[in-house]
Amino acid sequence: MFTLQTERLILRDFQPGDFEAFFATTNDPxxxxxYAEEEMTRPFWQKIFTHILEGTAETPRASYQLAICLPDGTLIGTGGVRLEDAANQQASFGCAIGRPFWGHGYATEACRTLFDFAFEQLNIHRIYADTKAKNTRARALAEHLGMQLDGILRQTQFFRGEWWDTAIYSILKNEWKSATDKRR
Ligand SMILES: CC(C)(COP(=O)(O)OP(=O)(O)OC[C@H]1O[C@@H](n2cnc3c(N)ncnc32)[C@H](O)[C@@H]1OP(=O)(O)O)[C@@H](O)C(=O)NCCC(=O)NCCS
Structure with missing residues (x-):
């Protein structure tokens, strides 16, 4: 099983029995x-979960969407990098943590290790992420990771009675390397 270790966390491949714990992390207003209402249903997450499990068996492997766990085994969320365009070494990235575990720096810690892995082992050139422009916590996470705002796409989705803008962030391999060198 693919595993990465951080100071306080274990990042590992999802297992079939993880679904309930994974789904529970999303259960908070x-x-x-x-997210749109239809993105918050059990069938929606079941489909995502099946897709994640299929990704663990791919060869060559393009997706590392990992379970984020505390050392006692509690599954607190997920973080992942997905190779979207191999020829241009472009990967997308996403992270989500259950509400009880926000505010501890767990997402930042997990994603730093994921970025090290993606840039050093997968030879990614650029990692990008998109989030709702109003999602200030997700934007703060991107900024803690040293990502830059590529731009705002206006009114890309309509749900919960309003139009939502999308913020796109990215970081390049050389930017990650110089930020990492400064931290050491
Ligand atoms: C996006 C998300 C993962 C961010 O979680 P988070 O807990 O805010 O992010 P971090 O783990 O980096 O924690 C940062 C916070 O922990 C604090 N912190 C505490 N101990 C820390 C430590 N040892 N190291 C770093 N930060 C620490 C920071 O000061 C910061 O606090 P603040 O929010 O009061 O400024 C979370 O909001 C989430 O899962 N949301 C729902 C899903 C979602 O929208 N995902 C994004 C999809 S694009």
Whole structure:
């Protein structure tokens, strides 16, 4: 099983028995506010979960969407990098943590290790992420990771009675390397 270790966390491949714990991390109104209602149903997450499990068996492997766990085994969320365009070494990235575990720096810690892995082992040139422009916590995470705002796409989705802008962030391999060198 693919595993990465950080100071306080274990990042590992999802296992079939993880679904309930994974689904439970999404069950909070603050977590859900930036997702459309239909993206918050059990069938929706079941489909995502099946897709994640299929990704662990791919060869060559393009997706590392990992479970984020505490050392006692509690599954607190997920973080992942996905190779979207191999020829141009472009990967997308996403992270989500259950509401009880926000505010501890767990997402930042997990994603730093994921970025090290993506840039050093997968030879990615650029990692990008998109989030709702109003999702200030997701934007703060991107900024803690040293990502830059590529731009705002206006009114890309309509749900919960309003139009939502999308913020696109990215970081390049050389930017990650110089930020990492400064931290050491
Ligand atoms: C996006 C998301 C993962 C961010 O979670 P988070 O807990 O705010 O992010 P971090 O783990 O980086 O924690 C940062 C916070 O922990 C604090 N912190 C505490 N101990 C820390 C430590 N040892 N190291 C770093 N930060 C620490 C920071 O000061 C910061 O606090 P603040 O929010 O009061 O400024 C979370 O809001 C989430 O899962 N949301 C729902 C899903 C979602 O929208 N995902 C994004 C989809 S694009």
């Amino acid at each position: 603050e977590y859900q506010q930036f």
